Amino acid sequence: MRTYMSVSRWWWLAVLGLGVAGCRTTGAVAGKDTATPPVTQEIQFDAVTVTADLELDKLNDEELFAEGTSAFAANDFKQAARYFGRLADFHPHSQHRRQALYNAGLAHQRLKEWEEAWHRFSELSDPAKGQGDALDAAFRVAETQYHLERYDEAISLLTTLAERQDLPLNRRIEARVQQGICELEAGRADAAEATLRKAISAYESLGDKDEVDDYFPAQAHFFVGELYRMHYENVQLDPGKGADKLAEDLNYKAELLLSAQGHYLRSIRVGNGYWATAAGSQIGALYEDLYARMVNSPAPAELNAEEAVVYRQELRKKIRVLLTKSINIYERTLETAERIGSQSTFVDRTRESLAKVKALLLADAEGEPVPTPPSTEDDPHS
Numbered sequence: 001m002r003t004y005m006s007v008s009r010w011w012w013l014a015v016l017g018l019g020v021a022g023c024r025t026t027g028a029v030a031g032k033d034t035a036t037p038p039v040t041q042e043i044q045f046d047a048v049t050v051t052a053d054l055e056l057d058k059l060n061d062e063e064l065f066a067e068g069t070s071a072f073a074a075n076d077f078k079q080a081a082r083y084f085g086r087l088a089d090f091h092p093h094s095q096h097r098r099q100a101l102y103n104a105g106l107a108h109q110r111l112k113e114w115e116e117a118w119h120r121f122s123e124l125s126d127p128a129k130g131q132g133d134a135l136d137a138a139f140r141v142a143e144t145q146y147h148l149e150r151y152d153e154a155i156s157l158l159t160t161l162a163e164r165q166d167l168p169l170n171r172r173i174e175a176r177v178q179q180g181i182c183e184l185e186a187g188r189a190d191a192a193e194a195t196l197r198k199a200i201s202a203y204e205s206l207g208d209k210d211e212v213d214d215y216f217p218a219q220a221h222f223f224v225g226e227l228y229r230m231h232y233e234n235v236q237l238d239p240g241k242g243a244d245k246l247a248e249d250l251n252y253k254a255e256l257l258l259s260a261q262g263h264y265l266r267s268i269r270v271g272n273g274y275w276a277t278a279a280g281s282q283i284g285a286l287y288e289d290l291y292a293r294m295v296n297s298p299a300p301a302e303l304n305a306e307e308a309v310v311y312r313q314e315l316r317k318k319i320r321v322l323l324t325k326s327i328n329i330y331e332r333t334l335e336t337a338e339r340i341g342s343q344s345t346f347v348d349r350t351r352e353s354l355a356k357v358k359a360l361l362l363a364d365a366e367g368e369p370v371p372t373p374p375s376t377e378d379d380p381h382s
Contacts, residue, residue, distance in 0.1 A: 056086045061094035068103065077107040081116075088120070098124060102133050105140055118144040127160045135171075142178060151186035155179055170212040173199050177216045181223055193227050196220045218267045218275035225263035225282065232256035232286065237293055243300040250294075257286050273336075278346040280333030281353070287326035288357055294319050323361045330354040 056064065068083030084104040088097055105120035121144065124137035138161060145154035161167065161175035180195035203209065203217040235253040239246050264279035295316060299308035330350050337347045 053082065053086060056082065059083075059086075061087050061091040061096055064091070065094075065096040065100060068100065072103060072107060077110045080104075081107040081111070098133055102137060105137070109140065109144070112147075114144045114147040118148065125157075127157050128164075135167075139174070139178075142175075142182075146178075146182055146185070149185075151182045154182045155186065158182065169202060169206075170216075173202055173212060173220075174216045176202070177220045177223075180220065184223065184227065189227055189230070193224060196224050196227075200224070214270050214272040215275070218270035218272035218279075221263050221267035221270060222275050222279050222282075225260045225267060225279065228256055228260035228263060229282065229286065232260055233289075237297050239298045239300045242302060246300055253290070257290060260286060273342045274344060277333055277337045277342045277344060277350070280329055280336065281346040281350040284326045284329040284333065284350065284353060284357075287322045287329070288353065288360075291319055291322040291326070291360075294322075320361070323357055326357050327354065327361065330357065 059067065064083045064087040068080045068087065071077075071080035071083060081104060084100040084107065087094060087100040088104055091097060094100070101120050101124055105117045105124075108114070108117035108120060118141060121137040121140040124133055125141045126134035127138035127141075130138055138157060142154045142157045142161075145151070145157070158175045158179035162172050162179055164172065167175075176195060176199035180192045180199065183195055184192035197220075199220045200217060203212060203220070206212065209217075232253055235249055235256065237246060237249055237253065241249075261283050264283050267279040268276040270276075299311045303311055330353055333350050334347070334354065336342070337350070
């Protein structure tokens with residue numbers, strides 16, 4: 001994807017004027033033609049002063065582009081936004097205007113000024129036929145719409161991109177994966193899964209998978225895993241419903257855990273470092289969560305006090321393996337992250353979780369009360 005070095009803030013300059021034209025009416029009175037004299041209405045507003053950026057007023061488009069490029073290279077995105085924005089707004093015929101628009105959008109994006117970025121990219125975007133900057137801007141528009149939670153608009157645009165047969169497969173897979181994520185955020189889980197599986201199928205059908213970037217296929221597998229993780233979390237273990245129902249729900253919950261784990265493992269196998277680390281972190285968190293839910297749940301209602309004590313003792317012995325599984329996965333995830341030099345919120349969370357689970361396992365082995373671990377959920381969409 002092309003990324004011109006530029007940033008710009010969206011400046012709105014407006015002058016509002018209102019005029020009411022006089023009206024002329026004609027009519028017949030007592031058989032005579034009469035003419036009503038024109039009536040003029042005048043509305044006056046207080047004077048409005050529009051203040052320009054006087055510092056940049058003296059710079060021509062070449063100078064603005066050079067200063068914007070320099071600011072962007074120095075990661076001074078606020079300044080880059082000023083220069084590129086000024087060029088785009090005040091030099092409509094400049095040869096640099098399209099680049100300035102794109103770079104202004106990038107700068108606002110870096111500053112997480114999503115509305116301003118959307119305005120800049122939208123002027124360039126052409127999802128149906130665009131190439132080059134117009135194509136890249138279309139993907140950027142979808143991203144800004146995602147952050148602005150305009151999921152329907154993003155889905156529509158990404159669907160158009162994903163169905164363009166003139167685009168390389170890599171870009172169509174990218175559009176399809178992002179479409180699925182937007183559908184998931186919009187609460188359309190079934191549609192999201194179908195869309196993500198389309199992207200995975202397109203990737204798996206390739207004879208030479210090096211033809212495409214591994215980031216998006218790995219992301220697709222990861223988010224299918226997330227769908228099953230969400231289903232897993234929705235299954236509640238309620239001992240009050242009796243031992244048989246508890247066993248049934250526990251088995252179903254375990255099946256969903258294994259399904260989520262399977263897709264996370266597929267994400268890891270694709271070989272992208274970022275998503276491999278994220279997937280490993282989520283697998284460890286699933287085992288940690290299942291342990292916490294089981295060890296902290298009440299005993300089945302039909303057990304008396306003595307039986308409940310025995311039940312809990314035996315339960316803790318049997319599910320201790322969940323903690324060791326979690327520790328092993330966390331350790332392998334951190335080893336992978338260290339080997340590839342990956343740094344992300346998933347790596348940080350994995351390191352914290354590993355220390356916590358080791359403490360839980362030690363406390364469990366010593367027969368101490370096991371505290372309920374805090375939620376380890378993280379937002380994988382940001």
